Amino acid sequence: MTTIIPKRNHLCLGRKMFSRVRPADFPKCVIRYQNSAWAKRLGFGDLLDDDAGWGDHFARFKPILGSFKAPLALAYHGHQFGTYNPDIGDGRGFLYAQIEDPKTGRLLDFGTKGSGLTPYSRTADGRLTLKGAVREILATEMLDALGVNTSKTFSVIETGEHLERHDEPSPTRSAVMVRLNHGHIRIGSFQRLAYQGDTETLEALLRYAAQTYYPQALDHQASREQLAADFVHVVGERMADLTASWMAAGFVHGVLNTDNFNISGESFDYGPWRFLPELIPSFTAAYFDHQGRYAYGRQPEASFWALCRLADSLIDLSDLEAMQKAVTGFQNRMNLAMVDSLCRRLGIDPLWTEASPMAEALFKAMRESACGFEAVFFDWYGGEASRHRAVEGKRASLYQSQNWAEAADLLKNAPKADRANPDHPYFSDDDPQTMLIDEVEAIWAPIVSQDDWSLLREKINAIHRMASAYGDVMIKPEAKVHG
Numbered sequence: 280m281t282t283i284i285p286k287r288n289h290l291c292l293g294r295k296m297f298s299r300v301r302p303a304d305f306p307k308c309v310i311r312y313q314n315s316a317w318a319k320r321l322g323f324g325d326l327l328d329d330d331a332g333w334g335d336h337f338a339r340f341k342p343i344l345g346s347f348k349a350p351l352a353l354a355y356h357g358h359q360f361g362t363y364n365p366d367i368g369d370g371r372g373f374l375y376a377q378i379e380d381p382k383t384g385r386l387l388d389f390g391t392k393g394s395g396l397t398p399y400s401r402t403a404d405g406r407l408t409l410k411g412a413v414r415e416i417l418a419t420e421m422l423d424a425l426g427v428n429t430s431k432t433f434s435v436i437e438t439g440e441h442l443e444r445h446d447e448p449s450p451t452r453s454a455v456m457v458r459l460n461h462g463h464i465r466i467g468s469f470q471r472l473a474y475q476g477d478t479e480t481l482e483a484l485l486r487y488a489a490q491t492y493y494p495q496a497l498d499h500q501a502s503r504e505q506l507a508a509d510f511v512h513v514v515g516e517r518m519a520d521l522t523a524s525w526m527a528a529g530f531v532h533g534v535l536n537t538d539n540f541n542i543s544g545e546s547f548d549y550g551p552w553r554f555l556p557e558l559i560p561s562f563t564a565a566y567f568d569h570q571g572r573y574a575y576g577r578q579p580e581a582s583f584w585a586l587c588r589l590a591d592s593l594i595d596l597s598d599l600e601a602m603q604k605a606v607t608g609f610q611n612r613m614n615l616a617m618v619d620s621l622c623r624r625l626g627i628d629p630l631w632t633e634a635s636p637m638a639e640a641l642f643k644a645m646r647e648s649a650c651g652f653e654a655v656f657f658d659w660y661g662g663e664a665s666r667h668r669a670v671e672g673k674r675a676s677l678y679q680s681q682n683w684a685e686a687a688d689l690l691k692n693a694p695k696a697d698r699a700n701p702d703h704p705y706f707s708d709d710d711p712q713t714m715l716i717d718e719v720e721a722i723w724a725p726i727v728s729q730d731d732w733s734l735l736r737e738k739i740n741a742i743h744r745m746a747s748a749y750g751d752v753m754i755k756p757e758a759k760v761h762g
C-alpha cells in the first residue's frame with residue numbers, strides 16, 4: 280500500500296474542532312462494495328484481493344500509515360430545517376484519514392458513516408443501516424455518472440448488527456461505509472465557532488479552509504476582512520454550480536441543512552434523496568419534510584439560504600456591507616450554471632447563442648408535459664445530431680405536441696458539444712438509465728429476502744456504461760460488488 284500523506288491536515292485546526300474517538304467493535308465484517316478505481320488510484324489496489332486487509336482498514340479502522348493515530352469525530356452545529364441546532368456533530372461518523380490524491384494533489388478525506396458512538400451521538404446508536412449504505416452507493420454512482428461534484432462511496436461493509444429504525448422494517452441489517460470527500464468542513468463548522476464567539480479559531484478555520492480548498496482562487500495575503508468576504512463569494516460560486524448540477528440531474532438531495540453543505544462545494548451525505556420521475560418543482564424527497572422546504576424547485580433557494588448563514592457566521596471577521604456584496608452574485612451564478620449544466624447534460628455547446636432561451640423553453644416544456652425527466656436528456660443528447668432519433672423515436676409524439684413546439688425547435692438546431700458522442704451504443708437503447716424510487720426498492724428487495732446482490736451489481740454496471748457514453752463528464756468508474 281503506497282499512499283501520499285499531506286503535510287497540512289485537519290489536525291492543524293487543533294483540539295477545539297474534533298474529539299478523538301474509537302470505532303465500534305463489529306460482530307461481522309462482510310465486504311459488500313469496493314470502489315476499485317479509487318482504491319487503485321489512491322494506492323490501496325493490493326487490498327482489493329485481501330479481504331482481511333480491507334476489513335482491517337475500512338471496518339476496524341487500523342490507522343493508515345502516516346495519517347491520524349485515532350479517528351477524529353468532527354465538531355459542528357447547523358440549521359436543521361431552519362432551526363439552529365448546537366447539539367450535532369459527527370454522531371455516527373468520523374474522519375478516519377486524510378491523504379493526497381496522486382492525480383490532482385488535492386487533499387482527500389476518508390470519512391465514515393455508521394462507525395460507532397461519538398460524543399455527538401446524543402441518544403442515537405451511531406450506526407448506519409445496510410439499506411442506507413446501499414442507497415448511498417446508488418446515489419453517488421448515479422450522480423458521479425451525471426457529472427455532479429459528489430463524494431464517492433469507497434467501501435461498504437456489512438457489520439452483523441440488528442438495528443431498530445422507524446423508517447425501515449426492523450430489526451434491520453447494519454453496515455459501515457467509507458466515503459471519499461474533498462474535506463468535511465461544513466457551513467455548520469463555521470456556525471459553531473461563531474455561536475461560541477471564538478473569533479480566533481474561526482479565523483484559523485477560515486485561513487485553513489481557504490488555503491486547503493481554494494489555493495488559487497483566493498488571495499491568502501489579503502486582510503482578514505477581505506479574505507472572509509472573498510471566501511463567501513467563492514463558496515457561493517461552487518454552491519451555485521453544485522445546485523445547478525443537481526437540478527440538471529433531476530436530483531433532490533432531501534436534507535439541505537447547513538451541516539450538510541461542504542464548503543468545498545462537493546455534495547455528500549445522502550439520506551432520503553430521490554431522482555425526479557418528471558419535472559415537478561414541488562417534488563419532495565424526505566418524508567419528514569412536511570413543508571416541502573427542500574423540494575426540487577426550492578433547492579436554489581435553500582442553497583442561497585445556507586450561503587447566507589455562512590456569511591452570518593463570518594460577519595465578525597468582516598463587515599455587513601462586504602458580506603452582503605459577497606452573497607449577491609449567487610443568483611446570477613445560479614442562472615449561468617443552470618444553462619451550463621443543462622447544456623452539458625444535453626451534449627450541447629454551452630457557448631451557443633441560443634443556449635439560454637433553450638434552457639428556459641426546455642424546462643417550461645418539461646413542466647407542462649408529463650415526460651420522463653431522464654428521457655428528455657437521453658433523446659436529445661447532442662442536439663441537432665440527435666434530431667432524427669428524438670423526432671422519430673419512442674417519444675416522438677411528445678416532442679411534436681404543442682407544449683414542446685418551442686423547445687423542440689431550439690433543440691433541433693442546437694450544436695453538439697465537441698466532446699459529446701451521441702453515437703455511443705447507449706443512445707440506441709429504448710430508454711435511459713434512471714434511478715427512481717421503485718428501482719431502488721427493487722434492488723434492495725432481493726438483498727433483504729435472499730442476500731442476492733446481483734441486481735445491485737447489474738445496476739452499477741449499467742450506470743458505468745451510461746457514464747462511458749457521457750465521456751469526460753466524469754472519471755471512468757469501476758466498482759466491485761460482493762455477495
Ligand code: AMP
Nearest residue numbers: 367368369370371400403404405406548
Ligand atoms: P444527518 O441528517 O444524517 O445529516 O444527521 C444529522 C445529525 O444527526 C448529525 O449530527 C449526525 O451525526 C446525527 N445522526 C444521524 N443518525 C445518527 C445515528 N444513528 N447515531 C448517531 N447520530 C446520528
Ligand code: MG
Nearest residue numbers: 538539547548
Ligand atoms: Mg449530515
